[in-house]
Amino acid sequence: MPQKQEIADWFRTLQKEICTALEKEDGKGKFKEDSWDRPGGGGGHTRVLTGGDVIEKGGVNFSAVHGELPENIKQALDVKGSNFYATGISIVIHPYNPHVPIIHMNTRYFEIDDGTYWFGGGIDLTPHYVNSKQAAHFHKSIKSVCDRHDKTYYPRHKKTADEYFFIKHRNETRGVGGIFFDRMTNSPTTDKKAVFNYVKDVGKLFAPVYTRYMADSKDKPFTDKQKKWQLLRRGRYVEFNLVYDKGTKFGLHTSGRIESILMSLPKMASWEYDFNPEPGSEEEKTLQFLRKDVDWLNLG
Amino acid sequence: MPQKQEIADWFRTLQKEICTALEKEDGKGKFKEDSWDRPGGGGGHTRVLTGGDVIEKGGVNFSAVHGELPENIKQALDVKGSNFYATGISIVIHPYNPHVPIIHMNTRYFEIDDGTYWFGGGIDLTPHYVNSKQAAHFHKSIKSVCDRHDKTYYPRHKKTADEYFFIKHRNETRGVGGIFFDRMTNSPTTDKKAVFNYVKDVGKLFAPVYTRYMADSKDKPFTDKQKKWQLLRRGRYVEFNLVYDKGTKFGLHTSGRIESILMSLPKMASWEYDFNPEPGSEEEKTLQFLRKDVDWLNLG
Numbered sequence: 001m002p003q004k005q006e007i008a009d010w011f012r013t014l015q016k017e018i019c020t021a022l023e024k025e026d027g028k029g030k031f032k033e034d035s036w037d038r039p040g041g042g043g044g045h046t047r048v049l050t051g052g053d054v055i056e057k058g059g060v061n062f063s064a065v066h067g068e069l070p071e072n073i074k075q076a077l078d079v080k081g082s083n084f085y086a087t088g089i090s091i092v093i094h095p096y097n098p099h100v101p102i103i104h105m106n107t108r109y110f111e112i113d114d115g116t117y118w119f120g121g122g123i124d125l126t127p128h129y130v131n132s133k134q135a136a137h138f139h140k141s142i143k144s145v146c147d148r149h150d151k152t153y154y155p156r157h158k159k160t161a162d163e164y165f166f167i168k169h170r171n172e173t174r175g176v177g178g179i180f181f182d183r184m185t186n187s188p189t190t191d192k193k194a195v196f197n198y199v200k201d202v203g204k205l206f207a208p209v210y211t212r213y214m215a216d217s218k219d220k221p222f223t224d225k226q227k228k229w230q231l232l233r234r235g236r237y238v239e240f241n242l243v244y245d246k247g248t249k250f251g252l253h254t255s256g257r258i259e260s261i262l263m264s265l266p267k268m269a270s271w272e273y274d275f276n277p278e279p280g281s282e283e284e285k286t287l288q289f290l291r292k293d294v295d296w297l298n299l300g
Numbered sequence: 301m302p303q304k305q306e307i308a309d310w311f312r313t314l315q316k317e318i319c320t321a322l323e324k325e326d327g328k329g330k331f332k333e334d335s336w337d338r339p340g341g342g343g344g345h346t347r348v349l350t351g352g353d354v355i356e357k358g359g360v361n362f363s364a365v366h367g368e369l370p371e372n373i374k375q376a377l378d379v380k381g382s383n384f385y386a387t388g389i390s391i392v393i394h395p396y397n398p399h400v401p402i403i404h405m406n407t408r409y410f411e412i413d414d415g416t417y418w419f420g421g422g423i424d425l426t427p428h429y430v431n432s433k434q435a436a437h438f439h440k441s442i443k444s445v446c447d448r449h450d451k452t453y454y455p456r457h458k459k460t461a462d463e464y465f466f467i468k469h470r471n472e473t474r475g476v477g478g479i480f481f482d483r484m485t486n487s488p489t490t491d492k493k494a495v496f497n498y499v500k501d502v503g504k505l506f507a508p509v510y511t512r513y514m515a516d517s518k519d520k521p522f523t524d525k526q527k528k529w530q531l532l533r534r535g536r537y538v539e540f541n542l543v544y545d546k547g548t549k550f551g552l553h554t555s556g557r558i559e560s561i562l563m564s565l566p567k568m569a570s571w572e573y574d575f576n577p578e579p580g581s582e583e584e585k586t587l588q589f590l591r592k593d594v595d596w597l598n599l600g
Contacts, residue, residue, distance in 0.1 A: 034574065048573045059573065169552040235565070242542035243552060252469040252543060259574045265535070267572065271565035273348045273359065274334065 001192045007109045008064040008087040010196075012045070014107075014203045015062040015089050019047055021207035022060075022093070025214045026052040031060065036257055041067035042085075046260045050267070054100060054218045058093035059263035069112065070254070081114030088120075089203070090247065092264040093210065098230035099217035101127035101134070101175070102237060104264070105206045106247065107199050117192070119199045120182035122157075123206060124165050125213075126175030126237060128230045129282055130289040134213060135176040136300020141209050142179055142202075143297065149198040150190070157181045162292040167240050172290040174240050229283050231270035238269050301492045307409045308364040308387040312345070314407075314503045315362040315389045319347050321507035322360075322393070325514045326352040331360065336557055341367035342385075346560045350567065354400060354518045358393035359563030369412065370554070381414030388420075389503070390547065392564035393510065398530035399517035401427035401434070401475070402537060404564070405506045406547065407499050417492070419499045420482035422457075423506060424465050425513075426475030426537060428530045429582055430589040434513060435476040436600020441509050442479050442502075443597065449498040450490070457481045462592040467540050472590040474540050529583050531570035538569050 019031045029052020037043040044063030049055050064087035069079075088108030095102070104124050111117035125138050139158070146154035157179035165174040179202070184195045241248050241264050251261035277283030319331045329352020337343040344363030349355050364387035369379075388408030395402070404424050411417035425438050439458070446454035457479035465474040479502070484495045541548050541564050551561035577583030 046573075050573065057571075057573070169555075169558050231568070238538060238569075239542060239562075242539060255469075258469050262539075262571065263573050265571035268531070268568065268570050269538075270568050271357075271562065272567065273346075273350065273357070273563050274559040 002196045004085050004087065004109070004111060007196065010200065011064075011087055011089045011107060011109075011203075012062050014200075015045070015047065015060050018089075018091065018207050019049075019060050021211055022049065022055065022058065022214075023052075025211040026054045028053040029055050029058075031058075034259075036260070038063075038065045038067070038257070041065060044257065044260060046257070046263065048263055054095055054097065054214050056094050056096045057263075057267040059091065059260075061090045061260050061263065063088065063260070073254070079112050079114065079116055081112035081116065083113040084110065085112075086110045090264075091206065094234065094266040095214065095218070097218055097220060098128040098222050098226045099220040100214055101125050102234075102266075103206075103210050103213075105203070107203045109196075109199075116185075118183040118185045119195050120184065121199050121202050122161060122164070122178065122180035123202060124161055124175060124178035124180070126233070127286070128233045129226070130176060130286045132289070132296075132299040134216070134300075135289075135296045136298070137212075138176065138178065138209060139296040140300075141205060145201045145205050146179065146198075148201065149194065153181075153198070154179065159293075165240070166292065167236060167244070169243070170236065170239070172236065172287070173292060174237065174290075176289065176294070176296060228270070229277075231268060232272060232275060234266040234269040235271045238265055241265065302496045304385050304387065304409070304411060307496065310500065311364075311387055311389045311407060311409075311503075312362050314500075315345070315347065315360050318389075318391065318507050319349075319360050321511055322349065322355065322358065322514075323352075325511040326354045328353040329355050329358075331358075334559075336560070338363075338365045338367070338557070341365060344557065344560060346557075346563065348563055354395055354397065354514050356394050356396045357563075357567040359391065359560075361390045361560050361563065363388060363560070373554070379412050379414065379416055381412035381416065383413040384410065385412075386410045390564075391506065394534065394566040395514065395518070397518055397520060398428040398522050398526045399520040400514055401425050402534075402566075403506075403510050403513075405503070407503045409496075409499075416485075418483040418485045419495050420484065421499050421502050422461060422464070422478065422480035423502060424461055424475060424478035424480070426533070427586070428533045429526070430476060430586045432589075432596070432599040434516070434600075435589075435596045436598070437512075438476065438478065438509065439596040440600070441505060445501045445505050446479065446498075448501065449494065453481075453498070454479065459593075465540070466592065467536060467544065469543070470536065470539070472536065472587070473592060474537065474590075476589065476594070476596060528570070529577075531568060532572060532575060534566040534569040535571045538565055541565065 029049040031047040031049045034046045042065035047060045049058045066085040069084045090106045092104045107121040143154040161177045161180035164180045329349040331347040331349045334346045342365035347360045349358045366385040369384045390406045392404045407421040443454040461477045461480035464480045
């Protein structure tokens with residue numbers, strides 16, 4: 001069965017591979033690495049790329065932290081045990097070109113000294129302009145990974161993503177969704193190795209899928225109006241991350257490393273009072289797509 | 301004793317007077333008014349000015365709403381009674397010029413059909429560059445209003461503002477503070493009329509104070525570096541409003557009118573990974589001022 005060190009090493013290697021792939025596709029930008037220690041135990045390596053040719057601001061964060069489990073977290077997680085170990089990677093990429101989507105991916109492993117462990121993760125796509133062919137490709141790619149492990153994963157984890165990546169006060173999904181899962185552990189049908197293999201396959205999906213979307217759209221021309229719309233959509237991304245995202249909230253309220261947590265925020269975002277796109281415009285079409293329970297597989 | 305309709309009328313008149321004063325000082329921008337109904341009872345008038353000569357984006361919102369008190373709010377407020385009435389104004393102004401500060405002001409009145417009522421309010425200043433003379437003037441102006449009513453108000457309400465306008469995850473205050481107070485009701489030393497008079501005087505302070513700061517700094521030249529710093533400070537403003545501000549959180553989680561609640565967000569904001577101002581720079585000096593318990597009165 002995979003042990004924590006093996007899992008952390010695998011995540012760290014994945015972080016490096018993803019950064020290499022993103023740099024190659026970007027063609028100009030290079031990630032800079034900041035290594036940091038966590039006062040209570042462990043630390044991380046935060047990698048940030050800014051001012052690339054395709055990527056305006058992107059972060060790929062790795063951490064492996066451990067220590068005493070605070071009482072309130074113990075209660076919130078409903079676990080026994082006094083010490084925890086947590087490792088994972090977390091990625092958000094904000095491109096310059098509004099035709100290239102924002103993407104997020106996260107894989108995580110958590111264990112407690114009472115023997116409890118679980119994996120979690122997710123990947124979701126936030127196009128500034130929804131392209132149903134691209135969304136269908138994204139969901140088909142994810143489904144094909146899921147199906148190799150368990151035919152129930154895609155429908156279940158897609159539904160969880162629809163619920164999770166939802167901006168309630170706007171009544172909008174963050175983007176076209178993807179998958180999200182948490183607290184996956186051994187069960188009558190899965191052992192730890194099988195769950196880890198699923199998480200690995202989700203992680204390995206990131207680079208080929210996103211570099212493809214970068215390549216497809218990075219040279220598409222765009223107008224000032226489209227750039228303005230991108231900044232408004234990024235405003236929504238900020239709203240989601242600061243108001244709803246569990247990882248962000250957990251980090252902000254437990255004195256995590258703030259710069260690593262908030263590297264998900266875009267270089268530039270915008271808010272306009274009561275902005276409504278013109279009827280029939282591409283912007284309005286995008287808004288109409290930002291709904292739960294869209295069957296993306298059959299839209300492309 | 302003042303009744304709810306009289307209080308609401310006074311707030312509505314104040315809203316108009318403030319908008320007139322801001323338009324006059326701006327010289328170009330005009331507020332546009334949106335009137336809206338609240339499905340459960342009451343409504344409001346939201347006024348927004350964008351693209352002025354001094355004000356990039358500013359909102360002055362009035363509302364007077366009533367209806368049934370949801371069970372969870374009843375518990376949170378620890379009150380009996382089934383129906384509430386709430387009226388108030390709320391203002392946030394984001395100027396173009398980084399030498400003009402951001403300002404916020406709010407006055408509110410709340411009553412329940414069990415006879416309970418209270419007033420609340422606050423005014424605070426968020427300079428992109430702290431100017432200790434301006435901050436001293438701001439606090440002296442507030443203190444002189446407070447002292448006319450009760451000598452304990454300024455020290456108590458200034459302290460409450462320091463605690464409230466605090467970005468915990470950054471360990472920074474939002475700006476140079478001001479005053480903040482809530483649940484002020486009649487007491488052995490104050491009746492309802494006296495509390496309302498205090499709230500009125502706080503409200504009347506807004507226009508003369510802020511138009512002075514507009515006039516003082518609107519023509520000051522600024523560099524690209526200073527504009528960039530302004531956008532980063534606005535990013536912090538967004539963090540405060542979305543993560544901590546009680547009014548914003550309450551509105552987002554109770555299906556308030558989203559556009560009126562989020563009109564406080566700036567037209568444009570920015571985030572940079574691990575940005576640290578140069579030692580000795582004006583930006584670093586500003587950061588050093590963003591602390592609780594600064595005795596602004598004696599700094600100017």
